[in-house]
Amino acid sequence: MSLSPEQVKQVAHLARLSLPPEKVGPYATQLSNILQMVDQLSGASTDQVPPMAHPLEMVQRLRADAVSEENRREAFQAIAPAVENGVYLVPRVIE
């Protein structure tokens, strides 16, 4: 499997990454090489093999339905790049 420069641009869009035009070509080559290496998997016989998402066959732990975390809004907003009056600032999305 290889990726064309157009596909790289599409994947970068899905991943919300801006790529300068001069990087698209080198990325297409490198990502294609990685996918070619990954293609070895297609030779493995995996009929009837259940997928393994996680090394420990565990289920999600439950806890009592009680408040366990204190409000740390100010500490978390103190490290944000742009806040005002307790809200995070982003470019205008609604005209």
Next chain:
Amino acid sequence: MHTLSLKELSDGLKARRFSSRELTRHYLDRIGAHDRALNSYITVTAERALAQADAADARLAAGEAGALTGIPLAQKDIFCTAGVRTSCGSKMLDKFVAPYDATIVRKLDGAGMVMLGKANMDEFAMGSSNETSFYGPVKNPWDLERVPGGSSGGSVAAVAAGLAPVATATDTGGSIRQPAALTNLTGIKPTYGRVSRYGMIAFASSLDQAGVVARSAQDAALVLQAMSGFDPLDSTSVERPVDDYSGALGKSLKGLRIGLPKEYFAEGLDPGARACIEAAVKVYEGLGASVREVSLPNAPLSVPTYYVVAPAEASSNLARFDGVRYGHRAEGVHTLEELYKRSRGEGFGAEVQRRIMIGTYVLSHGYYDAYYLKAQKVRRLIYDDFRRAFGEVDLVLGPTAQSVAFKLGDKTDDPVAMYLNDIYTIAANLAGIPAMSLPCGFHQGLPVGMQLMGNFFDEARMLNAAHQYQQATDFHRQWPKGFE
């Protein structure tokens, strides 16, 4: 003082032969003298360290000291440290001051350890040479023209050069073991779920595990003990008592069954490294272990499996970096989409971007079954191989890396060649089992490491096997020239 073991340091502190402040000052001086050449620290926290040392000295004076009280360490810069920059080796987090401590930071602080600083690393732990760090590459103390391995390159360089007696590290595909092998250290990645991941910046959540790099199995056992245990703040933490690692270090190896996976001794292993590992096998036989060949037939598929699973998880985990809540934010943007794209385009380096794109691609509509689901099935085959092997043997022994440390820049233009550095280490992460690397000789003047892999939660047995080998050999006591 920097050549002493942790036990000797603790004895010296308790006997008041030196104070924690003197010991800490000694390491800070060594960092000042040597780290310009190595670049092993991103941030040195001298004031915080001396304050912790004074608190440790008070505990020592009051007779309230534990085995690690007053002993300095380096924390890999992937662990959140409240009030101290936590960069993860990335421009994205260059100005990020964590609002809370990782569980292991809290535990080691609580044990009275003194944090000297935050160790350099590959960006977001993605790399095998420590060349992807935003803060520049780390040099190998054994040869400054060579890489220390990665991603925990700063942790190993600091410990190997005596700029910290011990360091924390993390391992997603070999990031503790491969750099330990390249710098003559003992590094252990415990069983998945043994050490809390809370406050450890996530790369691939089903593979990431924290551990230790040290100058002996004995030192590693002490620190791993203090890090391990159930943590309700980590949803994948295991509720199971922690074995007594230091207490297990006296056992004879008579009757220990060691398996040599034939796939790990096939083409690709450097003959110089192979000779060191074969000699180590003889040492184990001399110590009473029985050795036989085992097979991990799907191990050769570890690298392709990993380069689907890990990027897929990474692309999801790193979606949180949006330029809004924390981390780098692009200037002069006019739309929300542009804010996301430019912040991420500017904040992430090339290797991180490659993995995010591979992950996004293999999870995208139409490719999910062919890549992600297929890789998860092969992951189970790899896991089943280990289950079979551990029905026959107690430990699996093989190489950690294909050869000795390579030169800076040798593999930076070829991601696939770089990925093959982890060919022997990745399988343990995919299966979730504990594994470690320890020094077993030198080839062309550079360290060679061997790898031990154990069954789930069998860290104590593995550490003892490493310790017994280190009682019979002195490779781990060798120092790089210029740093004695």
